[in-house]
Amino acid sequence: MAQVGINVTAENFQQIILEGSKQKLVIVDFWADWCEPCKQLMPVLEKLAAEYSDRVTLAKIDCEAQQQLAAQFGIRSLPTVAFFKDGQPVDGFAGVEPEASIRARIEQHVPGPGADLLQQAQQLLQNEQFQDAYALAKQALDLQPNDTEAKLTLADAACSVGRLEQTETLLAEIGLADQDSYYQHVVSKLQIAKQAADSPELQALQEQLAAEPDNLELQLELAGKLYQVQRMEEALEIVFTILRRDFSVAEAKKQALDMLNGLPKGDPLASKYRRQLYSMMY
Numbered sequence: 001m002a003q004v005g006i007n008v009t010a011e012n013f014q015q016i017i018l019e020g021s022k023q024k025l026v027i028v029d030f031w032a033d034w035c036e037p038c039k040q041l042m043p044v045l046e047k048l049a050a051e052y053s054d055r056v057t058l059a060k061i062d063c064e065a066q067q068q069l070a071a072q073f074g075i076r077s078l079p080t081v082a083f084f085k086d087g088q089p090v091d092g093f094a095g096v097e098p099e100a101s102i103r104a105r106i107e108q109h110v111p112g113p114g115a116d117l118l119q120q121a122q123q124l125l126q127n128e129q130f131q132d133a134y135a136l137a138k139q140a141l142d143l144q145p146n147d148t149e150a151k152l153t154l155a156d157a158a159c160s161v162g163r164l165e166q167t168e169t170l171l172a173e174i175g176l177a178d179q180d181s182y183y184q185h186v187v188s189k190l191q192i193a194k195q196a197a198d199s200p201e202l203q204a205l206q207e208q209l210a211a212e213p214d215n216l217e218l219q220l221e222l223a224g225k226l227y228q229v230q231r232m233e234e235a236l237e238i239v240f241t242i243l244r245r246d247f248s249v250a251e252a253k254k255q256a257l258d259m260l261n262g263l264p265k266g267d268p269l270a271s272k273y274r275r276q277l278y279s280m281m282y
Contacts, residue, residue, distance in 0.1 A: 013059075020059070025085050027059065031079050037079055076094075112147055115140075121136035121137040122153055133156075135266045139266065159189050171187060223259075
C-alpha cells in the first residue's frame with residue numbers, strides 16, 4: 001500500500017499546510033517515534049485521508065526531527081492533531097480518538113460527495129425546473145443518505161413533481177433539531193398540494209366507484225384524475241390492480257406506460273412499478 005500523507009518540515013510547511021489548506025482540509029498529525037499512542041492513531045488517520053483523498057490532505061510532523069515546528073505550534077503532548085482550512089486552524093484534538101469521531105470532525109469541514117449536485121438541484125428548484133431538480137437531489141441523497149439538507153431538498157423537489165407520499169416520508173425522517181425554516185416551508189407546500197389534490201370532482205368519482213367497484217371505465221378515469229393532481233402512487237396502484245387481474249386491458253397498459261414515463265428521472269416509484277410491469281410481460 002502506498003504511503004499516505006506528506007512529511008512536513010520547516011521548509012515546506014507554508015506550502016503544505018497554509019497554502020494547501022486553501023484547496024483541501026489539511027489534517028496535521030504531530031507524532032514521534034517513541035510515542036505508542038501515535039502509532040495507534042496514525043493508521044486511522046491514513047485510512048481516513050485515503051478515503052477522503054479528493055478533499056483531505058494528511059500532513060505529518062515528526063516532533064523529534066522538527067522540534068522548532070512543534071514549538072511554533074505550541075505542542076505540549078503527543079499525539080496532537082490539528083485541522084487547517086483556508087490557512088487557519090479550525091479544529092483539533094489531543095490523544096487518540098475513535099475513527100467514527102475523527103470522521104465526524106472531517107465531515108464538519110469538508111463538503112460531502114453530493115454537495116455540488118445539491119447546489120445544482122437547489123438552483124433548479126428556484127428556476128422551477130422541478131423534474132431536473134428531483135433527479136439531482138435524488139442522486140445527492142443516494143451519495144449522502146444521512147444528510148438532512150439533501151433530504152429536505154429532495155422533499156421539496158418531490159412535492160413539486162407530485163410525489164406527495166415520498167415528501168411525507170422524507171419529512172418524517174427530519175429530527176426536531178433540524179426542523180428549520182426550510183423544513184417548515186416544505187411542510188406548508190405539502191399541505192397546500194394535498195388540499196389541491198382532494199377536489200370535489202375527485203371525491204364524487206371515488207363515491208361513484210365505491211358504488212360500482214367493477215366499473216373499468218370509472219377506475220381508469222379516477223386513476224387519470226389522481227395522476228393529474230399528482231397523487232401518483234394511488235393512480236398507479238389503481239391501474240396496476242387492473243393489469244394484475246387482466247393484463248390484456250390495452251387502455252390500462254397504455255395509461256400505465258404514460259404515467260411511468262411522466263415520473264421524474266430517478267424516482268423510486270417508477271422503478272418499483274416498471275419491475276412489476278416487466279414481470280407481467282415476461
